[in-house]
Amino acid sequence: MSFERPTFRHPQQAKNEAGYTRKDYEGAISTLCAGCGHDSATAGIIQACFELNVEPHRVAKMSGIGCSSKTPAYFLGRSHGFNSVHGRMPSIATGANMANRDLLYIGVSGDGDTASIGMGQFAHALRRNLNLNYLCMNNGCYGLTKGQDSATADKGSAGKKGVPNPYASIDLCELAIELGASYVARGFSGDKKQLVPLIKGAFAHSGLAFIDIISPCVTFNNTSTSTKSYEYVREHIEATNTFDFIPLQQEILADYEEGTSQAVTMHDGSIIHLHKADSSKDVTNRLIAVNNLETEKAKGRLLTGLLYVNQEIMETHDIINSTLRPLNSLTERDLCPGNQALQKINDSLR
Amino acid sequence: MTKIESINDFVVRFANVNGSGSASANNLFAKAIFRIGVPVSPKNIFPSNIQGLPTWYEVRVNEQGFLGRRGGVDLTVAVNGQTLHKDYRDLLPGGYFVYDSSKDLPDDFQRDDITIIGIPFTQLCNDEFKNPKLRQILRNIIYVGSLAFLLDLELSVLTESITKQFQKKPKLAEPNIKALELGYDFARDHYPDTCKLSLRPSDRVGNDILMDGNSAIGLGAVYAGATVAGWYPITPSTSVVEAFERYSKKFRVEEDTGRNKVAILQAEDELAAIGIVIGASWNGARAFTATSGPGISLMNEFLGLAYFAEIPVVLIDVQRAGPSTGMPTRTQQSDVLACAYASHGDTKNVLLFPCDPKECFEMSADAFDLAERLQTPIIIMSDLDLGMNDHLSAPLNWDDNRKYDRGKVLSAEDLDNLKEKWGRYLDVDGDGICYRTYPGTHPTKGAYFTRGTSHNEYSAYTEESSIYLAGMERLLVKWDTAKDLVPAPRSKIRDPENKVGVLFYGTTTHATYEAISRFSKKGLKINSLRVRAFPFQKEVIDFINSHETIFVIEQNRDAQLRTLLMTEDGVSPIKLQSILNYDGLPITANFITDKIDNLLAVEEQMGQETKGGKA
Numbered sequence: 001m002s003f004e005r006p007t008f009r010h011p012q013q014a015k016n017e018a019g020y021t022r023k024d025y026e027g028a029i030s031t032l033c034a035g036c037g038h039d040s041a042t043a044g045i046i047q048a049c050f051e052l053n054v055e056p057h058r059v060a061k062m063s064g065i066g067c068s069s070k071t072p073a074y075f076l077g078r079s080h081g082f083n084s085v086h087g088r089m090p091s092i093a094t095g096a097n098m099a100n101r102d103l104l105y106i107g108v109s110g111d112g113d114t115a116s117i118g119m120g121q122f123a124h125a126l127r128r129n130l131n132l133n134y135l136c137m138n139n140g141c142y143g144l145t146k147g148q149d150s151a152t153a154d155k156g157s158a159g160k161k162g163v164p165n166p167y168a169s170i171d172l173c174e175l176a177i178e179l180g181a182s183y184v185a186r187g188f189s190g191d192k193k194q195l196v197p198l199i200k201g202a203f204a205h206s207g208l209a210f211i212d213i214i215s216p217c218v219t220f221n222n223t224s225t226s227t228k229s230y231e232y233v234r235e236h237i238e239a240t241n242t243f244d245f246i247p248l249q250q251e252i253l254a255d256y257e258e259g260t261s262q263a264v265t266m267h268d269g270s271i272i273h274l275h276k277a278d279s280s281k282d283v284t285n286r287l288i289a290v291n292n293l294e295t296e297k298a299k300g301r302l303l304t305g306l307l308y309v310n311q312e313i314m315e316t317h318d319i320i321n322s323t324l325r326p327l328n329s330l331t332e333r334d335l336c337p338g339n340q341a342l343q344k345i346n347d348s349l350r
Numbered sequence: 351m352t353k354i355e356s357i358n359d360f361v362v363r364f365a366n367v368n369g370s371g372s373a374s375a376n377n378l379f380a381k382a383i384f385r386i387g388v389p390v391s392p393k394n395i396f397p398s399n400i401q402g403l404p405t406w407y408e409v410r411v412n413e414q415g416f417l418g419r420r421g422g423v424d425l426t427v428a429v430n431g432q433t434l435h436k437d438y439r440d441l442l443p444g445g446y447f448v449y450d451s452s453k454d455l456p457d458d459f460q461r462d463d464i465t466i467i468g469i470p471f472t473q474l475c476n477d478e479f480k481n482p483k484l485r486q487i488l489r490n491i492i493y494v495g496s497l498a499f500l501l502d503l504e505l506s507v508l509t510e511s512i513t514k515q516f517q518k519k520p521k522l523a524e525p526n527i528k529a530l531e532l533g534y535d536f537a538r539d540h541y542p543d544t545c546k547l548s549l550r551p552s553d554r555v556g557n558d559i560l561m562d563g564n565s566a567i568g569l570g571a572v573y574a575g576a577t578v579a580g581w582y583p584i585t586p587s588t589s590v591v592e593a594f595e596r597y598s599k600k601f602r603v604e605e606d607t608g609r610n611k612v613a614i615l616q617a618e619d620e621l622a623a624i625g626i627v628i629g630a631s632w633n634g635a636r637a638f639t640a641t642s643g644p645g646i647s648l649m650n651e652f653l654g655l656a657y658f659a660e661i662p663v664v665l666i667d668v669q670r671a672g673p674s675t676g677m678p679t680r681t682q683q684s685d686v687l688a689c690a691y692a693s694h695g696d697t698k699n700v701l702l703f704p705c706d707p708k709e710c711f712e713m714s715a716d717a718f719d720l721a722e723r724l725q726t727p728i729i730i731m732s733d734l735d736l737g738m739n740d741h742l743s744a745p746l747n748w749d750d751n752r753k754y755d756r757g758k759v760l761s762a763e764d765l766d767n768l769k770e771k772w773g774r775y776l777d778v779d780g781d782g783i784c785y786r787t788y789p790g791t792h793p794t795k796g797a798y799f800t801r802g803t804s805h806n807e808y809s810a811y812t813e814e815s816s817i818y819l820a821g822m823e824r825l826l827v828k829w830d831t832a833k834d835l836v837p838a839p840r841s842k843i844r845d846p847e848n849k850v851g852v853l854f855y856g857t858t859t860h861a862t863y864e865a866i867s868r869f870s871k872k873g874l875k876i877n878s879l880r881v882r883a884f885p886f887q888k889e890v891i892d893f894i895n896s897h898e899t900i901f902v903i904e905q906n907r908d909a910q911l912r913t914l915l916m917t918e919d920g921v922s923p924i925k926l927q928s929i930l931n932y933d934g935l936p937i938t939a940n941f942i943t944d945k946i947d948n949l950l951a952v953e954e955q956m957g958q959e960t961k962g963g964k965a
Contacts, residue, residue, distance in 0.1 A: 057789075062629070084655060085655050088622075091617065092628060098577075322611075342747065
């Protein structure tokens with residue numbers, strides 16, 4: 001069941017520049033477990049949309065199957081949503097994006113949905129650099145089927161059942177960088193301060209923006225033996241950088257100290273200002289980005305923040321040189337060659 | 351020995367090695383027959399291989415216009431050593447065996463009921479042409495030249511074709527024409543008055559065109575306004591999307607920007623291919639994919655989603671011989687059940703059965719209207735024979751006044767004018783079809799959440815049994831609505847008294863009509879009905895009910911359409927007798943004639959036994 005949220009709100013609720021209140025970005029009430037990391041991720045999406053003045057009806061949200069894939073029902077109730085089949089969100093998003101390049105696409109998936117059943121589609125959406133915001137809520141387990149290990153569970157990590165996972169884990173961020181994503185980040189649902197700018201940066205980015213959101217499963221994988229518990233993640237987190245996302249046309253007020261700061265200009269003119277904890281962590285170089293992840297992993301640390309960004313890679317529509325008009329807006333006049341042309345084809349077949 | 355004698359009615363079979371450049375030579379031959387106005391139907395019988403394995407090209411020539419396979423071969427051009435024995439053995443008594451006499455025939459080739467015509471193709475070629483690359487190709491052109499003489503075909507028809515083909519490279523035309531002449535002259539000098547098969551110019555082709563079904567479907571999709579195609583390569587469907595791409599390059603480039611008014615994505619697999627179609631259709635573009643049996647299997651889960659969430663899908667199934675990988679380059683009609691009921695749970699899909707390129711074009715265009723009107727998958731059931739072979743077809747036509755039927759879609763204005771609460775799955779006019787909206791239409795109205803889970807009329811998740819049941823029942827109402835929209839069957843009552851009728855569909859059509867015509871000549875007028883769509887309309891059931899026995903002719907082992915008739919419409923199995931060809935080759939008129947003969951004999955015998963009281 002999904003439950004509608006009460007509509008009553010404080011009459012003076014703040015509006016953003018587009019004239020929407022926070023409420024306009026909310027959805028139905030979540031039916032996930034109390035304390036689920038996914039709800040925090042959902043709240044992060046809502047906040048990012050509100051702060052970026054996104055028009056709700058210009059967003060299409062899609063998902064696969066699993067706990068995470070339920071979340072599109074819990075944000076942006078004024079947007080069209082599509083809860084598809086297990087592991088196939090990327091192809092649905094691909095088709096939708098091909099049909100109308102003018103909408104903002106939010107694809108929500110989970111670690112089972114992405115790293116196992118949907119690995120193929122994940123890989124190929126990356127490879128095509130589809131203009132999609134791919135948010136993976138990663139809890140290392142299958143929640144809806146009661147806690148089985150997923151492919152992102154770390155080797156040796158044990159959830160509620162207490163059996164250590166014997167297999168190596170898949171690092172989705174490393175894969176994303178290698179396979180062609182042009183914006184790769186990792187956040188933690190428990191750190192909204194970091195997560196919201198990461199999501200905003202993704203929205204401003206043209207091309208595939210992948211965010212691996214470590215999002216603990218309070219019911220099945222929040223044990224002291226799990227490496228995806230709130231406690232473990234908090235203790236082992238390491239940030240590449242903190243950053244400010246400065247939307248287009250907004251005045252830059254902060255003073256950035258030279259040497260520790262790096263500016264990345266997005267396609268829409270927005271700027272990301274990175275404040276590096278460590279000046280070696282360059283996020284615009286693919287080799288260094290992968291190296292950063294591996295280095296921290298070797299130290300038993302989980303690297304978060306913006307991991308890699310490349311504004312030079314063409315997104316799918318540019319690769320296939322498709323029209324700037326949304327394909328779904330074209331009519332007979334644009335599309336049908338007419339009978340005269342057909343008669344010429346007949347002639348060529350005689 | 352009696353030689354086979356015939357004017358404009360015979361079968362020529364070329365036995366080649368694939369990858370040896372024979373296709374263009376064989377094509378040249380078939381097209382020349384077409385150009386002198388004689389109905390012709392070439393069929394490629396090829397291996398799942400790029401180079402080195404046997405391939406055949408069978409050309410049916412028939413003045414009357416029967417262009418299914420007939421069965422039997424009257425003249426063989428045997429230029430493949432690997433299959434020489436088989437080709438020799440398979441030739442009809444009285445037939446002609448043309449072979450490359452650069453090498454002697456083996457000693458055990460001792461048939462005395464055929465005419466042997468040895469022409470040293472390789473030798474002639476090597477003596478004349480020095481370029482080794484050209485040699486292989488031109489050797490094939492030489493045998494076409496020889497055939498021209500043997501079959502009384504004006505050499506000028508061929509030389510004109512060559513000249514046209516190499517308009518931009520006249521230097522290449524020269525050796526080709528020389529090769530034709532070499533073959534022609536050798537046959538003339540050594541085999542005068544030998545072959546009693548003959549071609550005579552005719553006017554029977556009229557205005558018709560020669561086209562393959564896959565190109566017609568791809569072109570139909572362009573005319574229908576398809577803008578998104580997701581696909582994965584698989585024989586024999588690949589050329590559907592290739593044709594779509596070819597015609598899109600011609601017709602779908604913005605003049606001012608050079609950008610494409612189409613998005614064609616080669617997907618990572620068939621699952622993604624149909625996912626792309628569903629995503630695009632959901633978002634208001636016309637989208638399609640093409641595949642074959644193995645792809646259909648992979649698309650099952652998504653087809654169920656499209657059925658239950660009610661999203662338009664146009665899916666082209668160019669069927670090949672299954673099960674599993676089966677015979678990827680052989681034809682069958684064996685995906686009927688897999689497509690009709692594709693996906694788990696109670697699912698039914700609309701099927702269309704084209705029989706020639708014109709219908710491929712029309713049904714391809716109609717499929718988009720149907721999919722959007724019915725908000726459900728529409729599957730076009732073509733097959734390898736129709737898709738990959740050239741067929742003689744009536745010319746294509748397009749009504750410039752035709753408007754695309756985008757189905758029940760609400761615009762922003764519609765939403766503003768709505769008096770009652772809109773529900774995505776609310777059937778307001780009783781036809782089982784509900785109104786939908788595209789994402790991005792209206793700032794505050796018309797957004798909904800699409801899901802494959804059970805949903806109520808307002809698209810909210812529910813596990814309430816009564817609501818689930820109402821939704822499933824409504825889909826059946828829609829299924830009934832579909833019957834009025836899908837292409838009607840074609841029936842012909844030749845003798846209202848005859849209680850025997852035949853029923854068939856797709857590429858079985860042509861050979862069946864030929865068999866019917868043979869019976870008509872003997873005085874037995876058999877009634878016929880060609881199914882063009884599933885669900886079956888009332889006409890189909892009425893036809894069955896008005897006969898005592900129906901022969902259902904299909905190209906699969908398990909009588910799949912017969913099963914559908916029994917399951918969906920309760921037709922008695924006793925009434926439906928099957929004639930089934932599933933060897934991977936297109937069904938022949940000879941096969942159908944024999945089977946009908948046998949079944950009629952059994953009927954008669956049973957009738958007599960009943961009269962005699964033995965039954």
